[in-house]
Amino acid sequence: MTEIPQNTSGKKLGLVIDLDICVGCHACAVNCKEWNTSGHSAPLPDNDPFGQNAEGVWFNRVHTFECGQGADSRTVHFPRSCLHCEQPACVEVCPTGASYKRAEDGIVLVNEDICIGCKLCSWACPYGAREYDGDSGVMKKCTLCIDRIYNENLEETDRVPVCVSTCPANARHFGDLGDPISEVSRMVEERQGYDLMPELHYQPVNKYLPPRPKSADYQSEQPKRLTPVAARPENEEAGGLFRWIDRVLTR
Amino acid sequence: MHPAYSVIFFTTFSGAGYGLLFLMGLFAAAQWIDPVRWFGFTGFFFAFSMIVSGLIASTYHLGHPERAWRALSQWRSSWLSREGILAVTGFVPFSFFAMGWVIFENHGGAWRLMAVLTILFAVLTVYATSMIYATLRTVRAWFNRHTVRVYLAFSLWTGSVWFNLLAHLFDLHTPGIGMIVVITGILALWLKRKYWMFLDTSPTWVPPEHATGLGDLGSVKLLDAPNTQENYVQQEMGFNIARKHAEKLRRWAFFTYFLIPWSLALITFESDPWIKIPGAILAVIMVMVGTMIERWLFFAEAKHTTMLYYGASDS
Numbered sequence: 001m002t003e004i005p006q007n008t009s010g011k012k013l014g015l016v017i018d019l020d021i022c023v024g025c026h027a028c029a030v031n032c033k034e035w036n037t038s039g040h041s042a043p044l045p046d047n048d049p050f051g052q053n054a055e056g057v058w059f060n061r062v063h064t065f066e067c068g069q070g071a072d073s074r075t076v077h078f079p080r081s082c083l084h085c086e087q088p089a090c091v092e093v094c095p096t097g098a099s100y101k102r103a104e105d106g107i108v109l110v111n112e113d114i115c116i117g118c119k120l121c122s123w124a125c126p127y128g129a130r131e132y133d134g135d136s137g138v139m140k141k142c143t144l145c146i147d148r149i150y151n152e153n154l155e156e157t158d159r160v161p162v163c164v165s166t167c168p169a170n171a172r173h174f175g176d177l178g179d180p181i182s183e184v185s186r187m188v189e190e191r192q193g194y195d196l197m198p199e200l201h202y203q204p205v206n207k208y209l210p211p212r213p214k215s216a217d218y219q220s221e222q223p224k225r226l227t228p229v230a231a232r233p234e235n236e237e238a239g240g241l242f243r244w245i246d247r248v249l250t251r
Numbered sequence: 252m253h254p255a256y257s258v259i260f261f262t263t264f265s266g267a268g269y270g271l272l273f274l275m276g277l278f279a280a281a282q283w284i285d286p287v288r289w290f291g292f293t294g295f296f297f298a299f300s301m302i303v304s305g306l307i308a309s310t311y312h313l314g315h316p317e318r319a320w321r322a323l324s325q326w327r328s329s330w331l332s333r334e335g336i337l338a339v340t341g342f343v344p345f346s347f348f349a350m351g352w353v354i355f356e357n358h359g360g361a362w363r364l365m366a367v368l369t370i371l372f373a374v375l376t377v378y379a380t381s382m383i384y385a386t387l388r389t390v391r392a393w394f395n396r397h398t399v400r401v402y403l404a405f406s407l408w409t410g411s412v413w414f415n416l417l418a419h420l421f422d423l424h425t426p427g428i429g430m431i432v433v434i435t436g437i438l439a440l441w442l443k444r445k446y447w448m449f450l451d452t453s454p455t456w457v458p459p460e461h462a463t464g465l466g467d468l469g470s471v472k473l474l475d476a477p478n479t480q481e482n483y484v485q486q487e488m489g490f491n492i493a494r495k496h497a498e499k500l501r502r503w504a505f506f507t508y509f510l511i512p513w514s515l516a517l518i519t520f521e522s523d524p525w526i527k528i529p530g531a532i533l534a535v536i537m538v539m540v541g542t543m544i545e546r547w548l549f550f551a552e553a554k555h556t557t558m559l560y561y562g563a564s565d566s
Contacts, residue, residue: 116313126555128484
């Protein structure tokens, strides 16, 4: 049923993304693609990969925004993937029941065996998290690496979504946002983590941590003007031994 | 939003088919028309053809058309599923109603109940179609009270232009039918104009600052997209028609869906068969073309919130 299930455990697995730290290296997006092209939703299409119209399905994409103007402006790298909403419209509109939200942990998934590829879920998602796979005729989306987080064949430290484990800046965190004392929940509380497009009332589980404010005196913290190194005259003569060598060689 | 031809064709033609069935049901239930066999046969033939071809067209944009039957399962939450169920089950009363009219030349007694059910299913199916769009909060141009009204009004208007043609073909035209054509045309015109006024004056739905949550840092604009070539989301959600083209197409739509067919329908009320039958046929052609332009604009003018992540300045 594509009705939203009663969450039985209170568990809300999701990501917390720190926009203060993200450096926009796209490693999370690339490693996501690599893992998932042989994971739960494999394969992910890659059309014309070396040509003019390279295009394919990615579950995670990194946008870069410029915020503000002039000296106060900042560049913010913004990774975007499925937010595993508590009220996922993509699940409600699905006519077949292929899209569903798991009662036990809140992960939103697609059952590719019954998806008819009508694309309505992608219209219903305000975040652009769902991408259509034209090769297999079904919709695909982030699985929160369901094939890693419960995978007992992996070391315990690796049982996190691959975007989290690969992030070199530690800007991505995975955990239970339904548990108020979990590390991710505390992070959200401390840093005033927020929802994307809250006015649409989809109640995303994933939270974003805002960039920290610039320090008040950041203008005076700019590098001091250094003494120009180019002031020395070009044919300044060397002294001592080098002067003698110079003379010998220029003879 | 990308205007998919299969969906434009489906909503226009099935809308006209249901509109025609609605009027046949209404005229039968109210006993305003005699159950003339060939009138009924022709009417049901066109209505069923339009509905069935529309439904078939709607499966063309599916990735797995062979699994389309699965779409009937989620009626509890999905308007698309509800529409599918109504479209399929509607054929039960439609078939009995057609049987009474065409085979037994009778729409009284129990057949009359079928006429009432036909009215009900025709309205509900078009309503369900429009609710698929009207419940998508991601698209301001659809998520409003105008969407359902316009879909119902266009279904009734296109249906009544078809009904007008049938009445002329079988010499069963009455001033009542003329009245319905006049009124439904004006209704479609009025509701669509109200919709366009709403669209032109509605404030920004979700500002780009809310999409990223970075409004505290100042205005937000895209510096670098995640991908160099357009991805699926941009192709599907990013279609956006230039305002000046939209204005021109709105004018064309006005002439084709309303002014020409409405005027032609007026002319055909009192004239000899050599004028009224070609006039009524031309009115049908024009109203269908005009409604397809209107439907194309319904998609092409609609902006999706997702595009805020790809550089759109409003939604």
